[in-house]
Amino acid sequence: MxxxxxxxxxxxxxxxxxxxxxxxxxxxxxxxxxxxxxxxxxxxxxxxxxxxxxxxxxxxxxxxxxxxxxxxxxxxxxxxxxxxGPTQRRANWATEAPESHLLNRFSQAITRNLSQTLSNVDHDKFDKAAGCLADTNGRLYIVGGRITRALAEYAFTHFQAIRERVTHMTSSSATWPHYVLDMVTGDTLLMFDIRRYETNLLRLAELAKERGVTVIVVTDQWASPIASIADYTFNCWVEIPSAWDSNVSTMMLLETLIAAVQEENWPRAKDRYERLDEIFEAARLFRKP
Amino acid sequence: MxxxxxxxxxxxxxxxxxxxxxxxxxxxxxxxxxxxxxxxxxxxxxxxxxxxxxxxxxxxxxxxxxxxxxxxxxxxxxxxxxxxGPTQRRANWATEAPESHLLNRFSQAITRNLSQTLSNVDHDKFDKAAGCLADTNGRLYIVGGRITRALAEYAFTHFQAIRERVTHMTSSSATWPHYVLDMVTGDTLLMFDIRRYETNLLRLAELAKERGVTVIVVTDQWASPIASIADYTFNCWVEIPSAWDSNVSTMMLLETLIAAVQEENWPRAKDRYERLDEIFEAARLFRKP
DNA sequence: AAGTGTGTGGAAAGATTTTTACAAACGACA
DNA sequence: TGTCGTTTGTAAAAATCTTTCCACACACTT
Known part of the structure; x- marks a missing residue:
């Protein structure tokens, strides 16, 4: 010890x-x-x-x-x-680790990021975007970049649990044309694009827009070029003392969006959740030795 | 009073x-x-x-x-x-949205989760776990569950960028035996297991442990059964006003771990980053019209 | 389906803390 | 110097808190 x-x-x-x-x-x-x-x-x-x-x-x-x-x-x-003791400062927030410990430097940066992100969300646009994401008249396409692919996948897993007609566009851009082919007005495209912005994603956004698709982009504080053509843009603060960017605030925004969609059509979402649970349970029992 | x-x-x-x-x-x-x-x-x-x-x-x-x-x-x-005392400083946190707006209810819950998570991290264990994750003498295996697969993927993407010998075990448990076969003492297994805990993951942990692998598990505040056999356990507070659990705090912990590993062997990580960037750049130019 | 073992809470026994009762000590004033 | 009011501490009673014991419930085994 x-x-x-x-x-x-x-x-x-x-x-x-x-x-x-x-x-x-x-x-x-x-x-x-x-x-x-x-x-x-x-x-x-x-x-x-x-x-x-x-x-x-x-x-x-x-x-x-x-x-x-x-x-x-x-x-x-x-x-x-x-x-x-002089430890009174942020005793509750942080760990007992020394002030200079990575954990504390990080918690500071992340708090800042979350705070900035939240105070930059226009709640009116947020509600409207959630409405689009909840609308099952159109299809919902989800796509991410190299790093944000994980977020896209997380989004897909959850949206799939609360609504029908969700498609995860794999990050291999070679397959994208197939999806674009079927896009129509009323569909929604949820994109994640954090710096370094990917040209591919911009192209995809343009193609989708041409077909009357509503484009929602989750990007960083400097805004991906997609923001200029997107219908709804959400900026997440991502800077941390590190060589790469943090996605904690992005994750938070995403989860909040998911929760909003879930709330929007609750009875249906609940029904899906329950059925999904049943199926998973069945699969589990199936496997039991 | x-x-x-x-x-x-x-x-x-x-x-x-x-x-x-x-x-x-x-x-x-x-x-x-x-x-x-x-x-x-x-x-x-x-x-x-x-x-x-x-x-x-x-x-x-x-x-x-x-x-x-x-x-x-x-x-x-x-x-x-x-x-x-200074716990009430969430005032400047929220958006201008009404107090009852989802955004505010969420920011509140998430703040709480982050704070709880941070104050429950043992920085000594954190450092040691980071040491294991950084050790390239052994292989690093990463695996997640149904929901946490996205986190595992995120972890993989980043760890791959800063060190060699990283393997992402796909979530299809059918392929796991192949990986287990090659596990040896000195290897590390990073697991994500949030409730509902998956029996498969527990089995995997047991098998890995038998082979002398160091097991690090990131779980929720109620602790996955894996925690009792794992070498290092990290508890993340995940409750939000919703039907599912939040992974913002999990993400934060993960990012902090990644940063710690990156810091541990910086020159090497930096070198890898630069070369990776070069390759991505080359691929981009290749495609440019 | 009965048996074993572990986990849990109700309730009594035991320990400690708090309150109360009372008498000794002190000082003020005649 | 004696009496009275006040203050103070000792010790016992009362209240409360802590521990122990035991029976029941539940899960897992044979």
Whole structure:
């Protein structure tokens, strides 16, 4: 161990695997609201986590404490140390790692990116774009670039779960003409294009536009050339202290779009989800030895 | 809260004049080491101030508390409030959209997830895991589940750009045995397993472990069963107001891991990046009209 | 389908903390 | 110097919190 004194949090994480079901429930409640959830009497702690008093006592024992009071005391001194030490800064946000640790540098950059991205989303356009993505009268085509292919795939997996008529255009541009051939007015094309922008994608957007397809592009803060011809553009802040770009904010925007679409036609989406689950379940049982 | 705003400290100052001699002694001891001196059982507090227990009880009563426990509680909440002070700084985060708009509900949930995830990363384990991922003496295998396949792919794309000997195990488990066959001690297996956990992945982890492979698993806050046999586990908070789980925090953790690996062997990674760029550039020119 | 083992919570026993009761100590004033 | 009011601490009672014990429930095995 690098540090002589481990925090209760670390202790919980360390022993987490050895905990039983309701002990895990308690552990989660504790971590979720740390350390507040732990600094009360054992009865209250138990009640808040919705487990029994003995469960708390047992887990505390497993964690290596002599009894609940000792655990309680430990939590208290942690809390106090936090207040007194200069560690007060961002204690809750960041890890206990040193300020200069990569984790902290990253969390800072990513917070910034998310914040910038969010405050640059026009919620009116967002709603309209979600409407297009939800419209099953037309087909929904999804495509990404070299790096963003993973995002496109993620989008495809989810959209496929909540609506019909979704197509993932593989990143091999050789196959694109086949898809373009069938595009008609009323269809929607969701594109991901982060720098370095790909010429292929621009061509594809042009072709789609010629056929009356609604083009939605998710790009970075500098905007892909596609933005100038797209119907809806979303800019995501992607800079991080690294040689490449972050896609956390892109992911967030994508997930929010998916959620919006899901909400738009809920009963249908729900029905699909349930049937999908059934099928997966069936496949699983099928395989069981 | 019966005491709406005032801190215990202010309360003591306010009533100081009305206190008796030994009560003043206690008050001084309290202020001298605030709030630590107050956060203990009444007996301990009394001993530290060198007064009797009833004196403490009486003073606490004069201060307006119903009993010592209430006083105790009050000090505790003060302490806690101090620790989680700057958590409310989400104000400048959201868009101008109405509070109830999906965008805001989402940004809230995601902030929470990121914060929880970060504060639960053990930076020591993080560094060690990054070390394994960077070690090119062994092969690096990457695999994901149904939903997390996209993340695995994203990981693959990036790791491939910064180091040699990376394999993406396709999500079709039929092909896995071929990969397992070649696994040896010193190899690393990076797995993504978010609920619903997949039995296949657990089996794969077991097989890999038997062959001495280091297993790193990125899972959710409830921990995949793989966590109990994995060498390194990272928990990502994934709950959002939706029928499915968010992978924004997972993405963040992944990107941070990638960055750590990149930093670990920079000159080599840089070289690979440059050569990769050259090749992509060449391919682009090739196609240019 | 019965048996074994583990996990869980109810409730009583045990320990600790808090409150109360009371008497000794101190100082003020006649 | 004696009496009174106030303050203070000791010790017992009361309240509360913690631990232990045990029976039940559930899962997994034979």
């Amino acid at each position: 690098s540090e002589p004194k481990t925090t209760v949090r670390e202790l919980i994480r360390e022993k987490y695997a050895t905990l039983t079901a309701s002990e895990k429930k308690l552990a989660n409640a504790l971590l979720e609201n740390y350390p507040a959830a732990g600094i009360a009497s054992i009865t209250v702690v138990a009640q808040n986590a919705d487990v029994s008093t003995p469960t708390v006592a047992r887990m505390v024992g497993k964690l290596g404490f002599k009894g609940f009071p000792q655990f309680h005391q430990s939590l208290l001194s942690e809390l106090q140390a936090k207040v007194q | 019966s005491e709406p705003k005032t801190t215990v400290r202010e309360l003591i100052r306010e009533k100081y004049a009305t206190l008796t001699a030994s009560e003043k002694k206690l008050a001084n001891a309290l202020l001298e080491n605030y709030p630590a001196a107050g956060i203990a059982s009444i007996t301990v507090v009394a001993q530290n101030a060198d007064v009797s227990t009833p004196t403490v009880a009486r003073m606490v009563g004069k201060l307006g508390f119903k009993g010592f426990p209430q006083f105790h509680q009050s000090l505790l909440s003060e302490l806690q409030a101090k620790v989680q």
